[in-house]
Amino acid sequence: MVPAQSVRAVAKALAPLLPDRTPVIICAKGIERGTKKFMSDVIAETVPGAVPAILSGPSFAADVARGLPTAVTLAASDGKLAGELAQALGSATFRPYHSSDVRGVEIGGAAKNVLAIAAGVVAGRGLGASASAALTTRGFAELMRFGKAYGAKPETMMGLSGLGDLLLTCSSPQSRNFTFGVNLGRGQKPNAIHAGLAEGVFTAPVLLEMARERSVDMPVSSAVAALLAEKMSVDAAIESLLTRPLKAEA
Amino acid sequence: MVPAQSVRAVAKALAPLLPDRTPVIICAKGIERGTKKFMSDVIAETVPGAVPAILSGPSFAADVARGLPTAVTLAASDGKLAGELAQALGSATFRPYHSSDVRGVEIGGAAKNVLAIAAGVVAGRGLGASASAALTTRGFAELMRFGKAYGAKPETMMGLSGLGDLLLTCSSPQSRNFTFGVNLGRGQKPNAIHAGLAEGVFTAPVLLEMARERSVDMPVSSAVAALLAEKMSVDAAIESLLTRPLKAEA
Numbered sequence: 001m002v003p004a005q006s007v008r009a010v011a012k013a014l015a016p017l018l019p020d021r022t023p024v025i026i027c028a029k030g031i032e033r034g035t036k037k038f039m040s041d042v043i044a045e046t047v048p049g050a051v052p053a054i055l056s057g058p059s060f061a062a063d064v065a066r067g068l069p070t071a072v073t074l075a076a077s078d079g080k081l082a083g084e085l086a087q088a089l090g091s092a093t094f095r096p097y098h099s100s101d102v103r104g105v106e107i108g109g110a111a112k113n114v115l116a117i118a119a120g121v122v123a124g125r126g127l128g129a130s131a132s133a134a135l136t137t138r139g140f141a142e143l144m145r146f147g148k149a150y151g152a153k154p155e156t157m158m159g160l161s162g163l164g165d166l167l168l169t170c171s172s173p174q175s176r177n178f179t180f181g182v183n184l185g186r187g188q189k190p191n192a193i194h195a196g197l198a199e200g201v202f203t204a205p206v207l208l209e210m211a212r213e214r215s216v217d218m219p220v221s222s223a224v225a226a227l228l229a230e231k232m233s234v235d236a237a238i239e240s241l242l243t244r245p246l247k248a249e250a
Numbered sequence: 251m252v253p254a255q256s257v258r259a260v261a262k263a264l265a266p267l268l269p270d271r272t273p274v275i276i277c278a279k280g281i282e283r284g285t286k287k288f289m290s291d292v293i294a295e296t297v298p299g300a301v302p303a304i305l306s307g308p309s310f311a312a313d314v315a316r317g318l319p320t321a322v323t324l325a326a327s328d329g330k331l332a333g334e335l336a337q338a339l340g341s342a343t344f345r346p347y348h349s350s351d352v353r354g355v356e357i358g359g360a361a362k363n364v365l366a367i368a369a370g371v372v373a374g375r376g377l378g379a380s381a382s383a384a385l386t387t388r389g390f391a392e393l394m395r396f397g398k399a400y401g402a403k404p405e406t407m408m409g410l411s412g413l414g415d416l417l418l419t420c421s422s423p424q425s426r427n428f429t430f431g432v433n434l435g436r437g438q439k440p441n442a443i444h445a446g447l448a449e450g451v452f453t454a455p456v457l458l459e460m461a462r463e464r465s466v467d468m469p470v471s472s473a474v475a476a477l478l479a480e481k482m483s484v485d486a487a488i489e490s491l492l493t494r495p496l497k498a499e500a
Contacts, residue, residue: 095384128313
């Protein structure tokens with residue numbers, strides 16, 4: 001997998017080799033630092049002749065390779081093309097649902113990595129399955145708010161590339177972001193943990209900046225960003241979430 | 251915990267002891283067989299002087315008892331009363347979010363038990379974490395559709411008593427419904443497994459009947475009902491979900 005921060009370089013190298021109007025299916029998840037651009041925008045800039053599409057959803061490579069059932073979202077602005085690509089790539093066990101909401105799919109793919117770090121912290125700190133379910137649910141609520149502010153369809157955020165990938169990433173030690181959070185929750189300093197491909201570490205500050213620009217309330221992601229920046233301890237971050245005023249759910 | 255099928259009898263016994271206008275907070279989850287009534291309707295019938303409220307959400311008793319952080323939904327038709335009850339019951343670690351959508355809360359609490367059986371089957375059959383996340387996501391989509399057809403607010407279905415409880419129930423061996431599904435997935439016959447308090451076993455046929463009455467498509471719940479009625483094998487049920495035509499996500 002190409003990390004989000006390397007997509008521009010890889011795309012530049014590929015650009016001269018691609019015939020015009022070639023569909024390019026992006027599998028990287030994240031937001032480019034500095035530019036705050038999503039991957040489809042990076043592709044549009046670096047390979048202007050390409051037709052960007054995006055594939056995202058709950059699919060550990062090992063599960064797909066073993067032929068276990070997997071369902072994902074495949075989006076392209078041209079919904080008809082998305083449907084054709086889904087038919088071409090689908091198999092008896094690999095099921096792409098198609099969509100025209102490219103932005104929604106990339107928002108889900110990027111933001112869930114930040115929330116997965118929070119879920120890892122809850123697990124690493126030993127807060128129990130009920131707390132983890134509550135955190136994932138409140139995290140999903142902020143994903144919905146962020147998506148709405150940036151033009152995503154609610155159905156996409158509730159679908160495989162949004163909720164589906166969030167669930168997988170927030171619950172499995174196979175997820176690099178979750179594991180990073182587990183180590184944080186166990187008391188390791190952010191700088192002492194190898195971030196590796198824990199994309200959420202890079203996404204968190206950019207996501208928060210974008211949330212602030214459109215006044216989106218994201219308490220869980222904010223707590224993650226504060227933890228990563230060592231502005232808050234794990235226990236203070238948990239306390240900050242538990243002492244918010246009790247309020248109506250919606 | 252009082253199982254849903256016993257709520258009427260318990261409420262009848264309590265009725266003479268309750269002063270008029272006493273808020274009665276229901277913690278049972280399910281639909282009454284035969285009458286197809288939700289718990290708040292059963293209370294309204296048997297204790298007409300009571301004010302029915304409902305508490306539901308991801309909260310294993312063991313987690314609550316240990317003082318681990320827990321967040322749930324507390325609903326009453328009178329939203330102000332719901333807020334007061336939430337304040338009265340809330341503590342530093344037990345956080346009730348209040349709501350006026352009683353019906354939405356009870357739909358989530360009942361339907362998630364059926365979906366948890368499906369998640370258990372996926373785990374028991376060894377289909378992997380990606381398949382489980384996809385199934386939970388598609389299950390959540392049918393929960394949303396059912397809720398909409400029966401007057402629930404989408405925010406409630408996406409909240410702690412809907413999505414939150416679904417996540418907990420679909421992922422933990424502590425859930426009786428999930429465990430029942432695991433045994434099914436491992437090849438045991440439904441009648442050979444002690445249903446005990448696996449409420450979803452009783453809810454499935456009623457839920458499906460109600461879905462049919464309002465033309466709600468619920469493929470995952472239908473597969474569970476077919477498995478329970480021994481009309482389909484586990485592998486045929488999985489096959490039925492994997493061979494649905496590929497389609498748009500929304």
